[in-house]
Amino acid sequence: MANSIERALESALVDCFHIGQILVRKTNNDGFVLCHRDDHAREDLQTFWNTEDAVDIAKYDDAGNYRPLKTAPNLQHSWRMELGTWEELKCALDYFYPGRLAAFVAWKSGQLRTTSLRETLNRQSGMYRVAAKISDTQIDDLVADFCRSSGGCLRTILWKRDPYGTVASTKLPKEKFDPAYDQGEASSQPGSSAFAEAPADKSNLATATIPLLCQEPCNLLVAECRKVVKGE
Ligand code: SF4
Numbered sequence: 130m131a132n133s134i135e136r137a138l139e140s141a142l143v144d145c146f147h148i149g150q151i152l153v154r155k156t157n158n159d160g161f162v163l164c165h166r167d168d169h170a171r172e173d174l175q176t177f178w179n180t181e182d183a184v185d186i187a188k189y190d191d192a193g194n195y196r197p198l199k200t201a202p203n204l205q206h207s208w209r210m211e212l213g214t215w216e217e218l219k220c221a222l223d224y225f226y227p228g229r230l231a232a233f234v235a236w237k238s239g240q241l242r243t244t245s246l247r248e249t250l251n252r253q254s255g256m257y258r259v260a261a262k263i264s265d266t267q268i269d270d271l272v273a274d275f276c277r278s279s280g281g282c283l284r285t286i287l288w289k290r291d292p293y294g295t296v297a298s299t300k301l302p303k304e305k306f307d308p309a310y311d312q313g314e315a316s317s318q319p320g321s322s323a324f325a326e327a328p329a330d331k332s333n334l335a336t337a338t339i340p341l342l343c344q345e346p347c348n349l350l351v352a353e354c355r356k357v358v359k360g361e
Pocket of ligand 1: 200275276281282283284285286343345346347348349350
């Protein structure tokens with residue numbers, strides 16, 4: 130798996146690529162520079178050199194609030210990270226977006242398994258068992274709000290609502306389910322998404338995107354389903 134992740138990164142990295150809200154650029158000495166994609170033109174960023182620093186950067190948003198969902202579009206600004214090797218790059222990206230590189234590689238090789246929301250809810254126990262009582266109408270509204278790229282989560286949804294293949298929410302744009310779209314660009318455009326392959330960077334380089342894939346509903350969404358059923 131480790132080598133396949135490196136190969137996937139290498140194929141994505143022509144000059145630079147986006148993953149979530151991060152811009153990764155290759156340097157002349159075969160190293161890498163990472164920063165928030167909004168900050169690519171800034172020269173007043175604080176520089177970090179250790180992959181472990183990504184843990185702290187990813188932990189809090191700009192206002193200092195804890196980020197329970199690492200793929201929420203609230204990654205803090207004002208930092209840059211200089212890394213020397215592929216191994217360090219892979220490690221840092223896994224701190225920023227845990228498990229997402231492995232999911233991407235599994236998806237590229239056709240081996241990513243998905244689990245529907247209804248299956249996930251039906252296997253809950255204890256205080257979360259009641260979440261399975263959520264109606265389809267409530268799922269439509271909740272997923273459209275909680276998982277939306279603008280203000281919710283930057284992952285591309287691959288899971289279905291139920292084992293019959295029903296779309297997760299009829300109220301999300303179709304791009305939210307398409308790994309070819311850049312949800313990071315979409316996060317600033319409510320209700321829409323942008324193409325993953327686009328000359329978005331001001332340096333006029335084509336910027337590829339590695340999508341953050343969501344293969345099964347997360348615990349936070351399950352907790353929200355429970356709240357909806359309980360009327361909280
Ligand atoms: S279910 Fe997936 S897309 Fe929705 S908030 Fe959780 S991680 Fe993000």
